[in-house]
Amino acid sequence: MRGCCARCTAARARRGADRARRRRRRAPRAVARVSARPPVNTVRLAVDGPLARITLDRPRVLNAGNAQWVRELGDVVARIERAPDVRVVVLRGAGRAFCTGVDLDALASGAFGLDDFVAWEDAMVAIERMDRLFVAGLNGHCLGGGLQLALVCDYRLASADARLGLPAVKECLIPSMALYRLPRLIGAARA
DSSP states (O other), X not given: OOOSSHHHHHHHHHHXXXXXXXXXXXXXXXXXXXXXXXXXXSEEEEEETTEEEEEEOOGGXXXXXXXXXXXXXXXXXXXXXXXXXXXXXXXXXXXXXXXXXXXXXHHHHTSSOHHHHHHHHHHHHHHHHSSXXXXXXXXXXXXXXXXXXXXXXXXXXXXXTOEEEOGGGGGTOOOTTHHHHHHHHHXXXXX
């Protein structure tokens, strides 16, 4: 329905423009509410006096590491390094696996890159050099980068169903520092 005069038509147009402006102003607030959710933690840390527990928490993908997981692992290791009371750290995987290494879907999509590999190695070197006692509780699959993570710990306790391996070797890939760490622990002939 049109206005009876030019003044009514102009007023109706202004009201429509005001409504559109209000809708545009509301939209960012709705987005802000949705994005204000806390991020999902993929690596959990619980400290109880001198004991710290690190849980690799991506059980749906057998605790395979993606970029977020690597960042959180580095953050957790740094927090333990700054905690003078912590003397023993237990590292375990949630669900039915310890860790199956790199998340191959993230690697294939390009969401996991060289910087993430370097950050993963940095976290492992920090664990290796730290003056805390690290104990890895191995259950289920412990493959690739997961095995490397276990190798940097001082002790490794494996359940009867634990399966350890370096599948990248079958593809003629050299898995980071595993070829250095594994022979040091079990001897060159067995490695």
